[in-house]
Amino acid sequence: MTTVDEERPAPPELAPARRVRPTPATALYDAFGPRGRRRVLVATVVSVAVLAGFAVFVLYRLDRYGHLQRARWSYVLSPEILRYLGEGMLNNLKASVIAGALALVLGLVLALGRLSGTRAIRVPAVAWIEFFRGFPLVLLILFPYLLFPVYLRAVDPLWYVVIGLTLYNSAVIAEVYRAGILSLDRGQQEAAYAVGLRHGQAMRLVILPQAIRRMVPLLLTQLIILFKDSTLGVAVTYPDALRRGETMGSFEPRVVFQAIIVTAVMFFLVGLVASRLVGVLERHWSRG
Amino acid sequence: MNGVDFLADSLPVFWAGFRITVLLALASYAGALILGAVLAVLRISPAAPARAAGLAYVEWFRNVPLLVHLFVAILCLPKLGVRIGPFTAAFLVLAMYTAAQVCEALRSGVNAVPRGQAEAGRALGLTFGQNLRHVILPQAARTVVPPLGSVFIALVKNTAVASLIGVVDLTYQFGELARDEPGQVMTLLVAVAFGYLVMTIPAGYAVARLQRRAAVAR
């Protein structure tokens, strides 16, 4: 059967070829009917009850062991102690900033190395990346701590933390950059060659600026992880917030519980705010 | 003593540590998969308080560093009359910490299934359960396997943190041996590196392969 549609070619605004309505997230559930809504209500009530029960249980336990005593909390939340812990947090930040900056640079070098056409450059870059990525970070912090006194001389623990964080994150960040470069479509590269740029120029002027811009949210997310990982400095006696929280507990044993919880909450707030900011940035950029 | 003899002597110690590391990783992964699935159900539940609880859990475990959780388990729990050894503490914390990652992997897998697929299933007359089983979960599974592999690799590496609360794993044994024989640190380094890379690198390649397979299948 043949059809001759003399009437077909319609004006563009009425010929919706390939127009797809943006699909909202999960389509798991059908629209709820009365019974469905009743079930959701029951589930809501049950989950509130379970959560309330859990909260009551925790509060009861806390109270029974005296952890709700005002004095304990006000001791830990006093300005001096908060300052003491806050300075610990600044030590986390210090190690993170140094290691983060180093890892961003080193990671870029490694990524370019891994994408290089020269075997002699590519192979060591791949080896470095695969080796340090596959390694537990604690060990990378412990190595310099153990090696330095034997082969060179002991240095400030800060540097053991920085070295460990840098080695590990240079490998992780290299892969972030590489993914960014590879995700740019070939057209960009070809266009760059077409206007007469050489490989190095194309990378520097066209590919990298776009790849890095695209990767900024991921890089920032990795830097937040790096910051959290700086707590592993505890392994080499670096006086970070966690170590200070722990030490406080050892000279005032009655507040160990409060000290650790306050430290945890501090990390939680910093991490939450930082990752929310990255989220905002990401949405802002994907729109603009 | 030369490096080879030293290594031969310390092999049993390394082996003991390696076994603890493997055991800790596998046990926590199993726990994390189960708990993570429960959390994912909460996170996509139509009941708002369940969703909120799931979200709070995930945010807490995502934003507080692992070592802090471990300290909470060994320093705070005893103050509540809960006494657990370092291995149990590490197992529970690693399972709970990793469960948050598992939950997010599962959730994004389900959300990645296009809405039209679920609608087509419904339009055929599949019930909620049938649609889940025959249409949504099989497709979610494909996107979920590679991230779950990465989660496992991260977990293997994270087990090393447990050595800081006294779990006698590979890293712990390495530290002990290095303190006893500072001159042999380089040899020990090679050995412990081998211990971890032997787990993480093959797992990494397995994940990459699964990723390619999943990419081809669609």
Add this chain to the structure above:
Amino acid sequence: MTDPSTPLIAVEHVDKWFGSLHVLRDVNLDVRRGEVVVVVGPSGSGKSTLCRVINRIEPIDSGVIRVDGRPLPAEGRALARLRADVGMVFQQFNLFSHRSILDNVTLGPVKVRGIPREQARRRARELLARVGIADQADKMPAQLSGGQQQRAAIARALAMDPKVLLFDEPTSALDPEMINEVLDVMTTLAGDGMTMVVVTHEMGFARRAADRVVFMADGQLLEQAPPTDFFDHPRTDRARDFLSKVLTH
């Protein structure tokens, strides 16, 4: 229930909102057994929504929809059973991307109707032959062209032996050269007496296959008429305006 005089689909005083957007306004529509109703209208007028409320992929806010005399169940097994009797073909095909074409076609019969697998497979192959893609049975959906996928989707719907088939712009996502292969299948179905509700911009198909053309604008059903009347003597300004844009003479 199967009194031939009751309309197969009865849409009575149906209203639907998306938030503050009134997408269906007091819509009334009857579809008789064996009838082919083509729904046309400008973009955003609510055609897809009308199509989707008939098997409750979208719920309605007020009014009644009956299929074969029975009001649409709100949920659960009863709704699933009803949907099994109302086939649906989507603009984006929505073939199950993890299953072969054959498995796409057998899934419903086996899981919903409880038909033995072998029997379902035989039937599926017949249907695939009928829509002209018998040789594609063992491929995955992504390996087929758009036109072939849409024909497979039609076979999948037919496999349920539906009382009625709903089509929501079945050719809008297709490259021009594939549109006719799908329209041909639909025209044949219409000729075979299948009850169909078709949302489409293909006016040629409407002229050729429709028993009745329904014109929608702003969520309202403004005109219903046999195709020749509608195309040659539209009664409302909206319809005249619409036709003047769609039909290029």
